[in-house]
Amino acid sequence: xxxxxxxxxxxxxxxxxxxxxxxxxxxxxxxxxxxxxxxxxxxxxxxxxxxxxxxxxxxxxxxxxxxxxxxxxxxxxxxxxxxxxxxxxxxxxxxxxxxxxxxxxxxxxxxxxxxxxxxxxxxxxxxxxxxxxxxxxxxxxxxxxxxxxxxxxxxxxxxxxxxxxxxxxxxxxxxxxxxxxxxxxxxxxxxxxxxxxxxxxxxxxxxxxxxxxxxxxxxxxxxxxxxxxxxxxxxxxxxxxxxxxxxxxxxxxxxxxxxxxxxxxxxxxxxxxxxxxxxxxxxxxxxxxxx
Numbered sequence: 380x381x382x383x384x385x386x387x388x389x390x391x392x393x394x395x396x397x398x399x400x401x402x403x404x405x406x407x408x409x410x411x412x413x414x415x416x417x418x419x420x421x422x423x424x425x426x427x428x429x430x431x432x433x434x435x436x437x438x439x440x441x442x443x444x445x446x447x448x449x450x451x452x453x454x455x456x457x458x459x460x461x462x463x464x465x466x467x468x469x470x471x472x473x474x475x476x477x478x479x480x481x482x483x484x485x486x487x488x489x490x491x492x493x494x495x496x497x498x499x500x501x502x503x504x505x506x507x508x509x510x511x512x513x514x515x516x517x518x519x520x521x522x523x524x525x526x527x528x529x530x531x532x533x534x535x536x537x538x539x540x541x542x543x544x545x546x547x548x549x550x551x552x553x554x555x556x557x558x559x560x561x562x563x564x565x566x567x568x569x570x571x572x573x574x575x576x577x578x579x580x581x582x583x584x585x586x587x588x589x590x591x592x593x594x595x596x597x598x599x600x601x602x603x604x605x606x607x608x609x610x611x612x613x614x615x616x617x618x619x620x621x622x623x624x625x626x627x628x629x630x631x632x633x634x635x636x637x638x639x640x641x642x643x644x645x646x647x648x649x650x651x652x653x654x655x656x657x658x659x660x661x662x663x664x665x666x667x668x669x670x
Contacts, residue, residue, distance in 0.1 A: 414439055428646035429462040429521025429536060437640065444641035446613025453571040453609050456524040456531070459645060460615055461637035464519030466588030467621070468633040472595070479626035482596040486585070495593055502590045503583070507650035509560040511584025512542060512577065513603065513619070518589045519637070523645050531566065536648045544575055555579035558599060575605040586621065598625040613639045
């Protein structure tokens with residue numbers, strides 16, 4: 380992305396949110412349905428990005444695609460899903476172990492997080508640190524499954540990153556030589572449910588979602604189980620379970636549904652350290668009181 384690209388993409392996101400708010404305001408309802416706003420695309424034959432649409436345009440695209448009645452293969456997860464992330468369910472968060480309490484206290488100090496319910500003032504994502512799988516899915520600027528023989532790719536627009544989910548029968552490594560932000564991932568089908576198991580996470584791949592929500596730690600022994608089931612053509616049920624007995628007294632499970640976006644494609648949303656640092660110094664840190 381060229382100079383100013385990050386700011387331009389931020390402006391696109393802000394414009395998309397603004398259009399959505401306008402469409403449902405009394406003034407907006409009197410002036411426009413939201414469909415009057417043309418989709419932002421690179422040109423003919425190209426599609427807009429997940430966060431470049433207002434809610435009226437999303438609803439119209441889903442209606443035209445007949446997502447409620449369209450035929451579907453329950454073993455086909457392909458498509459761009461959601462800009463409605465599935466953050467960890469804070470109400471379902473289990474109590475911390477003594478070790479977990481120590482790790483959380485250390486983390487809150489490092490990221491300037493006032494308490495367990497408040498967002499951090501110095502979130503690592505503002506420095507372009509990789510989010511890791513749980514935060515990427517919780518943030519979800521749009522993600523896409525691409526299925527190929529032997530593996531499934533999961534692409535995330537935020538950070539323009541991906542992970543490889545192996546379906547060739549291999550097992551998770553017992554002792555991974557290198558920890559990964561997105562872990563080591565293997566999967567299988569059980570009926571119509573796609574089950575992903577992962578392990579070997581870098582402890583900097585924190586548990587959380589977007590920058591408005593609190594962060595939580597995990598140990599290097601954390602395992603994650605994900606279950607995906609296509610309920611119909613336009614809806615995907617996701618259940619994510621964090622298993623880390625060193626930090627949490629029982630598994631932490633989050634369940635929700637994300638929607639298919641039938642007329643978008645993943646764009647390039649890199650976090651460029653030099654541009655991000657300038658943006659943070661000028662806007663983010665003064666607004667949050669961060670240093």
